[in-house]
Amino acid sequence: MTDFKKTVDKLFNSADIQINGPRSWDPQINNDLFYARVLSGGSLALGESYMDGWWDCESLDQFGDKLLSARIDKQVKITNPYFLMNVVRAYLFNAQTTKRAYIVGTEHYDIGNHLFSLMLDERMNYSCGYWRMAENLEQAQINKLDLICRKLHLKPGMSVLEIGCGWGSFAKYAAENYGVSVHGVTISKEQVNYAKKSCDGLDVSFELKDYRELKKKYDCIVSIGMFEHVGYKNYKNYMKVVNRCLKDDGLFLLHTIGRNNPGRATDPWINKYIFPNGMSPSSSQICKSIEGLFVIEDWHNFGQDYDPTLMAWNEKFQKNFDKLTELYDERFKRMWEYYLLMCAASFRSRKNHLWQFVLSKKGLKGGYNYKNNSRLNDQKDPLSLQ
Numbered sequence: 001m002t003d004f005k006k007t008v009d010k011l012f013n014s015a016d017i018q019i020n021g022p023r024s025w026d027p028q029i030n031n032d033l034f035y036a037r038v039l040s041g042g043s044l045a046l047g048e049s050y051m052d053g054w055w056d057c058e059s060l061d062q063f064g065d066k067l068l069s070a071r072i073d074k075q076v077k078i079t080n081p082y083f084l085m086n087v088v089r090a091y092l093f094n095a096q097t098t099k100r101a102y103i104v105g106t107e108h109y110d111i112g113n114h115l116f117s118l119m120l121d122e123r124m125n126y127s128c129g130y131w132r133m134a135e136n137l138e139q140a141q142i143n144k145l146d147l148i149c150r151k152l153h154l155k156p157g158m159s160v161l162e163i164g165c166g167w168g169s170f171a172k173y174a175a176e177n178y179g180v181s182v183h184g185v186t187i188s189k190e191q192v193n194y195a196k197k198s199c200d201g202l203d204v205s206f207e208l209k210d211y212r213e214l215k216k217k218y219d220c221i222v223s224i225g226m227f228e229h230v231g232y233k234n235y236k237n238y239m240k241v242v243n244r245c246l247k248d249d250g251l252f253l254l255h256t257i258g259r260n261n262p263g264r265a266t267d268p269w270i271n272k273y274i275f276p277n278g279m280s281p282s283s284s285q286i287c288k289s290i291e292g293l294f295v296i297e298d299w300h301n302f303g304q305d306y307d308p309t310l311m312a313w314n315e316k317f318q319k320n321f322d323k324l325t326e327l328y329d330e331r332f333k334r335m336w337e338y339y340l341l342m343c344a345a346s347f348r349s350r351k352n353h354l355w356q357f358v359l360s361k362k363g364l365k366g367g368y369n370y371k372n373n374s375r376l377n378d379q380k381d382p383l384s385l386q
Contacts (some may be wrong), residue, residue: 004035015070017063025062027055047269047342051335060338061311064345113190114327116167118320119313124167124194127225127255128306128354137312140305145173150370151298151358152220152251154178161185161218161245163211164226168195168204175202183218185209187229211241219250227256228280232264235281235289243293246361252294254357258283258303260350274339280352294359297368303353310344 009019018026029035031054037045049055057063120126121141129140130147148170154160156179162171165184168191174180181203186192187210195206211226221242230238242252257280265271266279290296314337321333328336346352358368 004039005032007039008035011072012067015066015072017066024059025057025066027057027063029055031055042268044268044272047273047335047338050338051331053334060341061344061348064342065348068345068349068351113167113194115324118323119317123169123173124198125169126166128302129309129312130302131305131308137309137316140309140312141169142173145170146177148222148224148253148255148356149174149178151356152222152253154180154220156180158219159183161214161216161221163214163221163223163242164229165191165195165206166224167191168198168206170222170224171195171204171206172199172202175199175204180220183207183216185211185214211238214241214245217245217247219247221246221250221252222255223253224255225257227254228275229278230281231277231279232262232281232285235285239289239293243361248361250361251297252357252359254286254355254359256281256286256355256357257306258286258301258353258355260353270339273335283355286355286357290357290359294361295363296357297360297364298356298358300356301353302356303347303350306347306352306354307344310340310347314340314344 005019012019012027020026020028031049031052034049034054037049037054041048050057050060116124116126121129121137123138123141123145125141125144128144129137130143131140132143134140134143152160154174158178158180160171160174160180160182162182162184165171165182165186168184171182171184175182182205184195184204184206186195186206186208189208192206192208195204199206211230223242227238246252259280259282262282262285263279266275271278287296317336317340321328343352347354360368
């Protein structure tokens with residue numbers, strides 16, 4: 001046990017983390033078996049041992065930021081057989097086939113609208129907000145929705161396809177503020193039911209459908225936080241689907257989490273407990289998938305905005321958890337806060353990013369620019385502070 005503790009001590013110290021130290025980001029160990037468990041199980045064991053109460057940390061987000069900034073995860077992966085097994089599996093199998101596409105809907109998005117309604121903003125946006133000139137989560141999410149509408153050059157009467165419509169927040173905002181018709185698809189039954197009720201009376205429709213089944217053409221297409229579920233084996237096919245569904249003069253906006261280096265497997269803990277079969281793409285993987293199909297008109301990185309978004313979600317989750325105790329136990333609470341705070345750390349450490357691509361099929365003559373007429377009440381332009 002002493003050797004295991006010394007090894008973990010050495011790893012953590014290299015990231016300015018002190019076991020049982022006095023600072024808010026120093027982990028407090030409650031079970032001495034923690035050291036052997038983490039060394040043998042890597043990131044999966046780190047998360048599971050937190051869920052089991054084997055360690056605590058006052059500022060889990062700061063702990064994660066230091067850990068990831070020092071790239072300790074790469075040192076552990078080298079000797080972690082579970083991670084290596086995941087990599088081998090990713091090479092051999094397509095975890096995001098049509099038959100498996102609905103798994104994440106059932107295991108994550110369908111776990112309870114009540115949980116998400118208490119954690120997210122009032123519009124139920126489950127993706128990164130845009131915090132320029134925003135003082136709270138509500139305004140950051142409105143900024144994001146308006147930013148997307150402007151980037152797509154939306155005009156009244158246009159038809160828009162949303163691949164991965166969530167609970168209908170974008171569809172409702174775009175229909176109400178830009179006068180467009182929106183059709184959204186998702187693999188979550190709970191999201192479809194909620195979205196239909198939320199958008200009742202608007203020129204909006206939703207259906208439970210995998211993106212590979214889409215064939216109808218639209219003026220514009222948008223995908224917000226869905227591409228992370230596509231899988232690297234399917235990136236090219238995904239882009240081919242978008243290409244066949246987009247009119248020749250239309251625009252496609254892809255809003256996705258991105259990573260610094262190409263990967264074929266996601267973090268084992270995230271895969272097991274949060275987003276089964278998910279993975280974020282690298283810039284080279286995205287660019288390769290769009291070659292021959294689209295022209296990149298704009299590429300915007302505001303990944304640092306995911307940090308305050310996730311922190312705001314966690315704040316609301318902690319504040320409202322007493323309303324969820326009949327549905328979720330203490331282990332779930334620790335799992336969910338670990339998910340939110342460690343993800344915040346991944347963006348703060350610049351390991352992860354948030355990218356918005358604007359793509360056209362043939363390139364826009366004269367170049368691309370944002371539409372000037374924002375529907376935001378604030379006269380100031382949130383884009384001016386990029």
